[in-house]
Amino acid sequence: MRLSVFGCGYLGAVHAAAMASIGHEVVGIDVDPRKIESLSQGKAPFFEPGLADLLAEGVASGRLSFTTDASAAQGAAVHFIGVGTPQQADGYAADLTYVNAAIDDLIPYLSAGDIVAGKSTVPVGTAGALAERITPTGATLVWNPEFLREGWAVQDTIDPDRLVAGVPAGDEGIRAADLLREVYHPAVAKGTPFIVTDYATSELVKVAANAFLATKISFINAMAEISEVTGADVTQLAEAIGHDARIGHRFLGAGIGFGGGCLPKDIRAFSARAEELGRGESVAFLREVDAINLRRRERAVQLVIEGLGGSVFGKKIAVLGAAFKPHSDDIRDSPALDVAVRLNGLGANVVVTDPEAIENARRKHPQLAYEPARDEAIRDADAIVLVTEWDEYRRDLAPEHASSLTAGRVVIDGRNGLDAAAWRKAGWTYFGMGRP
Ligand code: UDX
Numbered sequence: 494m495r496l497s498v499f500g501c502g503y504l505g506a507v508h509a510a511a512m513a514s515i516g517h518e519v520v521g522i523d524v525d526p527r528k529i530e531s532l533s534q535g536k537a538p539f540f541e542p543g544l545a546d547l548l549a550e551g552v553a554s555g556r557l558s559f560t561t562d563a564s565a566a567q568g569a570a571v572h573f574i575g576v577g578t579p580q581q582a583d584g585y586a587a588d589l590t591y592v593n594a595a596i597d598d599l600i601p602y603l604s605a606g607d608i609v610a611g612k613s614t615v616p617v618g619t620a621g622a623l624a625e626r627i628t629p630t631g632a633t634l635v636w637n638p639e640f641l642r643e644g645w646a647v648q649d650t651i652d653p654d655r656l657v658a659g660v661p662a663g664d665e666g667i668r669a670a671d672l673l674r675e676v677y678h679p680a681v682a683k684g685t686p687f688i689v690t691d692y693a694t695s696e697l698v699k700v701a702a703n704a705f706l707a708t709k710i711s712f713i714n715a716m717a718e719i720s721e722v723t724g725a726d727v728t729q730l731a732e733a734i735g736h737d738a739r740i741g742h743r744f745l746g747a748g749i750g751f752g753g754g755c756l757p758k759d760i761r762a763f764s765a766r767a768e769e770l771g772r773g774e775s776v777a778f779l780r781e782v783d784a785i786n787l788r789r790r791e792r793a794v795q796l797v798i799e800g801l802g803g804s805v806f807g808k809k810i811a812v813l814g815a816a817f818k819p820h821s822d823d824i825r826d827s828p829a830l831d832v833a834v835r836l837n838g839l840g841a842n843v844v845v846t847d848p849e850a851i852e853n854a855r856r857k858h859p860q861l862a863y864e865p866a867r868d869e870a871i872r873d874a875d876a877i878v879l880v881t882e883w884d885e886y887r888r889d890l891a892p893e894h895a896s897s898l899t900a901g902r903v904v905i906d907g908r909n910g911l912d913a914a915a916w917r918k919a920g921w922t923y924f925g926m927g928r929p
Pocket residue numbers: 639640641642643644703706710743744745746747748749750751752753754755756817818
């Protein structure tokens with residue numbers, strides 16, 4: 494099937510490449526000529542495991558192409574909208590500028606019977622408004638939220654755990670859902686749940702899922718705060734409660750909290766939309782979820798200050814990690830980088846290392862020092878702060894090896910990823926998050 498994908502960022506580029514890999518003929522469209530140039534050469538403009546191979550294969554096969562020219566969408570049966578919906582500069586609501594611009598660009602090239610499939614995360618009510626603009630062309634709008642995780646985006650796109658299609662009522666909606674089933678044929682054939690619903694539900698499914706995940710993380714981080722004043726160990730607490738199948742172990746990792754391009758802005762946009770709908774109180778807890786999350790960054794900074802005897806001024810601090818999570822170069826709303834910036838602001842001599850995110854981090858925070866080699870970053874450091882749990886830091890950095898390089902023996906484990914006993918045994922003063 495011929496497909497177009499508007500937006501070639503973390504969502505759209507992966508979607509385009511993944512759809513080509515399952516046999517479709519796909520054109521990716523983006524307003525950024527640099528991104529398009531890189532993608533057209535089969536090169537990923539950002540780090541996402543598996544994407545580079547998929548792009549190279551897709552472009553070489555001739556089934557995958559990229560352009561800045563929206564007219565290339567003409568003739569595609571399904572047009573995906575995968576542009577960003579960032580937080581507005583002056584508030585909590587989502588900025589729909591890019592979604593509206595993509596629809597404006599697409600409308601002149603739509604034909605009767607086409608499907609427009611929105612994947613961007615939008616405030617509930619957006620799809621209904623967009624459908625009204627699309628209807629005169631004879632095309633049908635479907636809301637098809639995306640649940641991919643960065644770092645696992647290729648796998649999550651080709652083999653998602655569920656597919657959701659918000660469609661209009663009647664035959665038009667049935668036909669649209671059927672066409673979408675054809676698009677996702679390998680996942681549908683293996684029995685992946687395919688939920689057909691209305692626009693509002695499909696939009697809410699996405700924000701509700703992210704709100705739930707954010708709440709789960711902040712719940713365990715709240716337990717970390719209580720553990721800190723009681724001498725309890727939140728990692729053992731999480732292990733124990735997670736054995737209850739109703740709770741489960743995933744997303745119970747206490748640490749410096751969530752970040753990235755989705756969870757923080759999605760819970761804020763949800764709060765803002767609920768206020769607009771007169772139901773602010775229904776999700777008022779999300780403000781607490783946000784507040785707990787942000788407090789954990791400050792807690793990590795406090796632990797560094799404590800570990801260094803009351804002040805970080807003039808101390809060399811190696812910050813391990815800049816990306817908001819491992820297997821990604823994404824630094825949007827990264828708690829890791831925030832901790833580095835705060836320490837730098839307190840007069841510390843901060844050196845940040847990360848296997849993939851240094852270039853992005855340097856562009857945003859040129860005031861920090863960066864060192865790609867882990868061992869060089871920790872050389873002569875007074876303290877080590879682990880803030881992104883890349884294997885290079887969490888699994889592969891032996892305390893004895895670290896001791897041979899650093900000046901001090903203070904380690905702050907912002908992700909509770911290190912073996913505390915092993916570090917202590919090697920002579921280090923170890924601080925975890927919510928652990929004695
Ligand atoms: C999230 C959703 O998981 C995904 O379904 C949605 O499509 C987009 O938003 P992503 O932003 O890629 O995906 O990251 P995710 O893996 O959810 O992690 C978010 C943040 O939570 C990271 O900063 C991570 O470090 C943090 N986290 C995760 C914790 O602090 N503790 C945990 O136990 C799990």
